[in-house]
Amino acid sequence: MNSRTTENYLKAVYRHSRANSSGNVSLGIIAGDLGVTPGTVTQMMKHLSGRDLVVYESRRGAALTDSGERAALDIIRRHRLIELFLVEVMGLDWADVHDEAEELEHVVSDRLIARMDEMLGHPARDPHGAPIPSASGVLKSGQTRRLAECETGTYRLIQVTKETSGFLEWLSEYKFFPGSIFDLHHIDSMGGTLSLGLSGQNKKIVMSIEAAGSLLVEEAG
Amino acid sequence: MNSRTTENYLKAVYRHSRANSSGNVSLGIIAGDLGVTPGTVTQMMKHLSGRDLVVYESRRGAALTDSGERAALDIIRRHRLIELFLVEVMGLDWADVHDEAEELEHVVSDRLIARMDEMLGHPARDPHGAPIPSASGVLKSGQTRRLAECETGTYRLIQVTKETSGFLEWLSEYKFFPGSIFDLHHIDSMGGTLSLGLSGQNKKIVMSIEAAGSLLVEEAG
DNA sequence: ATCAAAGTTTAGGTTTTGATAACTATAAGT
DNA sequence: ACTTATAGTTATCAAAACCTAAACTTTGAT
Ligand SMILES: [Mn+2]
Ligand SMILES: [Mn+2]
Ligand SMILES: [Mn+2]
Ligand SMILES: [Mn+2]
Numbered sequence: 059m060n061s062r063t064t065e066n067y068l069k070a071v072y073r074h075s076r077a078n079s080s081g082n083v084s085l086g087i088i089a090g091d092l093g094v095t096p097g098t099v100t101q102m103m104k105h106l107s108g109r110d111l112v113v114y115e116s117r118r119g120a121a122l123t124d125s126g127e128r129a130a131l132d133i134i135r136r137h138r139l140i141e142l143f144l145v146e147v148m149g150l151d152w153a154d155v156h157d158e159a160e161e162l163e164h165v166v167s168d169r170l171i172a173r174m175d176e177m178l179g180h181p182a183r184d185p186h187g188a189p190i191p192s193a194s195g196v197l198k199s200g201q202t203r204r205l206a207e208c209e210t211g212t213y214r215l216i217q218v219t220k221e222t223s224g225f226l227e228w229l230s231e232y233k234f235f236p237g238s239i240f241d242l243h244h245i246d247s248m249g250g251t252l253s254l255g256l257s258g259q260n261k262k263i264v265m266s267i268e269a270a271g272s273l274l275v276e277e278a279g
Numbered sequence: 280m281n282s283r284t285t286e287n288y289l290k291a292v293y294r295h296s297r298a299n300s301s302g303n304v305s306l307g308i309i310a311g312d313l314g315v316t317p318g319t320v321t322q323m324m325k326h327l328s329g330r331d332l333v334v335y336e337s338r339r340g341a342a343l344t345d346s347g348e349r350a351a352l353d354i355i356r357r358h359r360l361i362e363l364f365l366v367e368v369m370g371l372d373w374a375d376v377h378d379e380a381e382e383l384e385h386v387v388s389d390r391l392i393a394r395m396d397e398m399l400g401h402p403a404r405d406p407h408g409a410p411i412p413s414a415s416g417v418l419k420s421g422q423t424r425r426l427a428e429c430e431t432g433t434y435r436l437i438q439v440t441k442e443t444s445g446f447l448e449w450l451s452e453y454k455f456f457p458g459s460i461f462d463l464h465h466i467d468s469m470g471g472t473l474s475l476g477l478s479g480q481n482k483k484i485v486m487s488i489e490a491a492g493s494l495l496v497e498e499a500g
Numbered sequence: 501a502t503c504a505a506a507g508t509t510t511a512g513g514t515t516t517t518g519a520t521a522a523c524t525a526t527a528a529g530t
Numbered sequence: 531a532c533t534t535a536t537a538g539t540t541a542t543c544a545a546a547a548c549c550t551a552a553a554c555t556t557t558g559a560t
Contacts, residue, residue, distance in 0.1 A: 148394050165386045167379055173369050
């Protein structure tokens with residue numbers, strides 16, 4: 059019904075509307091994200107607009123309609139359930155499932171997704187800590203903060219938003235996973251790094267503030 | 280690398296070369312199988328020929344090359360492992376997995392297929408009794424006969440070659456599965472039916488000889 | 501020899517996705 | 531206000547991957 063490509067566009071619009079308060083995404087951002095030229099995005103937005111999946115006003119950007127958001131959340135649900143299934147049922151590494159899910163999300167039937175959900179006990183989060191939208195399209199995200207914007211203190215890692223296998227493997231080496239509790243010891247804003255220690259371990263982790271931008275945490279005091 | 284469509288053509292050529300002794304498939308048969316016009320098949324065979332997947336001589340039909348056969352067996356392996364995975368690991372009904380596998384076979388990565396194979400203990404047969412080609416592309420099919428061509432006697436059901444869910448559900452009602460042993464009591468070739476009884480049950484099964492054409496059996500004396 | 505069936509060819513069409521490059525609107529700076 | 535830079539739009543072209551229609555050719559059978 060929706061092609062692979064249009065589904066990926068819908069996800070891209072969704073991704074970037076979270077960032078922008080208005081929910082309106084500028085097309086250049088999508089072009090950059092998907093690696094296509096701006097003209098291509100304009101065309102696609104017109105197309106999606108014709109199918110009532112986005113509202114698009116010339117030069118004002120695009121926003122998902124209700125049915126567009128439903129479609130986007132459905133694909134995101136698929137993606138996240140598939141990732142968790144690959145990790146929990148099939149025993150793959152969390153660093154290794156994103157690309158696979160990126161393909162399968164467009165092909166696996168609703169019935170199979172429902173069965174995965176059932177086997178996994180209607181899970182709330184994927185292996186990277188991202189919340190899984192419900193079958194009815196409700197996504198509940200608690201209030202988290204980017205580690206890059208935190209002061210020193212004690213936190214719990216909730217979600218890793220950058221899913222490149224290199225970064226995930228690096229986190230694994232420190233056994234730093236969603237759920238881990240840690241102390242943010244020191245922030246060197248000039249040097250652009252921060253250092254932290256996992257509770258129950260004495261090795262120190264030093265990472266760039268840029269990298270810390272893809273870690274979502276909540277206070278654990 | 281190979282598109283969904285070309286992969287399905289390769290499977291179709293493979294399917295019908297088994298039937299023909301020469302291994303040469305007439306293009307009309309493929310057109311009928313895939314529901315396209317003859318000209319479309321001619322074009323596709325030229326295309327596959329250019330990619331060294333089939334040998335094709337005008338009006339003489341097509342046959343898979345070695346690499347074409349390898350490709351076909353790889354997809355068949357995927358298909359059958361996926362079906363078995365869906366039944367054994369995910370608990371779906373055997374009548375319900377073919378269509379799903381028909382899609383997934385083109386998308387699931389090699390790594391995931393290898394993992395399924397491992398989880399299933401390197402199985403020899405799919406849920407319908409069809410042999411699963413090895414990763415190196417070897418398919419060992421024992422010598423079976425079509426029930427439609429058997430005399431009365433005792434047999435074991437090995438494989439069901441028609442995978443429509445209606446037919447599979449009908450077999451399920453009688454608990455008639457690959458592995459089942461039964462007596463072929465009576466053949467009414469004029470009426471076009473045969474009747475048999477499963478060992479350990481006294482209900483009689485009557486089916487058309489046409490339907491019995493899709494049951495492969497071996498003697499169980 | 502004739503004919504029907506099977507297969508081929510040609511020409512054309514659709515869908516989906518994308519690029520290029522000239523053009524235009526908007527916002528920002530001076 | 532005027533210029534300029536930036537972002538976005540438009541129109542045109544393209545290519546891949548399928549497919550059909552219909553006229554034509556070959557082949558095998560009667
Ligand atoms: Mn992912
Ligand atoms: Mn995707
Ligand atoms: Mn099947
Ligand atoms: Mn298929």
